[in-house]
Amino acid sequence: MTRATLRFTLSLAILWPALAILAAPPQESPEAIVCRGTSGEGFSYKWGGECWCRDGCAPDLANCSPGQCTPNPGSSGCPDCTHQGTYGADCSGFVSKAWQVPNPRPVEACNVDRYRAVNFTSNHSYWNVIPMSSLRPGDATASSTHVILIIGHANSHGAHEVVEAKGCNYGIVRQVRNFSSAYSGARRVNLVECECAPGEEESRPCGDCGSQHRQCMEDCRWSPWSFCEGPDPTGAEAECTAEGELGACADGRLLCVAGWLTCQPGTPTTEVCDGVDNDCDGIVDNGTPESMGEGYDCTTEDRMGLTQCIDGELVCVEIEDPDPDPDPDPDPDPDPDPDPGSNGDEPAQMMMEIDALGVGCSCGVSESKSPLWGLALLLLGLWGYSRRTARASYLSE
Ligand SMILES: [Ca+2]
Numbered sequence: 001m002t003r004a005t006l007r008f009t010l011s012l013a014i015l016w017p018a019l020a021i022l023a024a025p026p027q028e029s030p031e032a033i034v035c036r037g038t039s040g041e042g043f044s045y046k047w048g049g050e051c052w053c054r055d056g057c058a059p060d061l062a063n064c065s066p067g068q069c070t071p072n073p074g075s076s077g078c079p080d081c082t083h084q085g086t087y088g089a090d091c092s093g094f095v096s097k098a099w100q101v102p103n104p105r106p107v108e109a110c111n112v113d114r115y116r117a118v119n120f121t122s123n124h125s126y127w128n129v130i131p132m133s134s135l136r137p138g139d140a141t142a143s144s145t146h147v148i149l150i151i152g153h154a155n156s157h158g159a160h161e162v163v164e165a166k167g168c169n170y171g172i173v174r175q176v177r178n179f180s181s182a183y184s185g186a187r188r189v190n191l192v193e194c195e196c197a198p199g200e201e202e203s204r205p206c207g208d209c210g211s212q213h214r215q216c217m218e219d220c221r222w223s224p225w226s227f228c229e230g231p232d233p234t235g236a237e238a239e240c241t242a243e244g245e246l247g248a249c250a251d252g253r254l255l256c257v258a259g260w261l262t263c264q265p266g267t268p269t270t271e272v273c274d275g276v277d278n279d280c281d282g283i284v285d286n287g288t289p290e291s292m293g294e295g296y297d298c299t300t301e302d303r304m305g306l307t308q309c310i311d312g313e314l315v316c317v318e319i320e321d322p323d324p325d326p327d328p329d330p331d332p333d334p335d336p337d338p339d340p341g342s343n344g345d346e347p348a349q350m351m352m353e354i355d356a357l358g359v360g361c362s363c364g365v366s367e368s369k370s371p372l373w374g375l376a377l378l379l380l381g382l383w384g385y386s387r388r389t390a391r392a393s394y395l396s397e
């Protein structure tokens with residue numbers, strides 16, 4: 001098979017699927033085309049190939065081998081070349097996939113329908129030929145033998161940043177270059193105006209402490225705004241009073257909830273003895289004995305006691321003895337009237353009776369008293385009588 005026959009056969013094989021399957025390219029932005037194109041950088045040039053792996057707008061060389069193109073002995077390159085590896089693309093396969101023509105295909109899909117370079121030099125239902133001076137990102141420029149994806153605007157020298165499957169010894173490269181007069185421009189159809197540049201981010205404030213974010217997606221459209229949220233003031237350490245909450249639950253923390261400053265109530269906890277309404281039922285220190293630590297044995301001033309929560313503090317309260325010990329040395333005979341036969345306290349009793357009854361009155365004296373006591377009482381009576389007689393005589397004179 002001659003080289004010309006080989007080229008014709010390969011071209012027919014390449015064109016056949018494209019002729020058999022015709023579908024419009026997707027509605028998308030030029031930036032989406034550029035994103036797809038930049039993801040091919042670094043993969044190998046593969047004659048007849050049109051697939052690579054991407055991670056967003058970047059090549060995924062970690063998960064996909066870029067392949068290796070080697071010119072056969074005596075040749076300068078493809079199509080007389082050998083390729084090792086699954087992934088890689090030639091120039092027209094690369095632009096066909098970047099443009100998603102004739103059908104939308106993942107860049108990872110190999111052996112799918114595509115076009116040849118020369119196809120891009122004339123009008124087509126999927127693209128229009130444009131002046132080279134009008135080239136902008138997302139367009140292509142093609143000669144009869146090569147096609148290149150434009151990813152940048154013309155610089156002051158008329159050069160553009162491009163991505164192209166440059167050749168067997170180069171692979172797919174990204175560079176800035178000019179074009180000879182052999183090239184013409186082409187712009188794909190079904191392009192939509194961009195809302196934003198893919199990857200661009202935007203944010204705006206919301207509520208009184210929050211913010212929202214959105215990102216420009218690959219299709220050149222903004223993603224929906226994110227949920228409104230923000231950081232808690234002073235790291236959620238700012239204190240506040242939670243309205244309608246009782247006890248410890250009223251001691252709140254100022255948080256940013258859904259973008260609004262909110263006093264988050266405290267959490268009820270087990271009631272303990274601390275002078276605080278821990279369980280938030282409106283009553284201070286009303287827990288169970290177990291939770292309060294009450295009713296346990298303790299000692300205070302060498303007396304046994306029980307723990308008790310008083311004014312927020314656990315104290316040891318002495319136990320009161322309900323049946324105190326009787327007098328250890330009780331009077332065995334508590335009768336207040338001593339034995340009348342005893343002589344021991346007779347004088348004292350007698351004197352008391354005298355003072356109470358007055359002089360001359362001896363009633364109540366015990367008959368058992370000594371006769372000397374009777375004589376003494378008689379003498380005392382006589383002395384009193386003589387005194388009263390003498391006083392009466394004096395008053396009558
Ligand atoms: Ca309580």
Ligand SMILES: [Ca+2]
Pocket residue numbers: 271272273274275276277278284285286
């Ligand atoms: Ca408490």
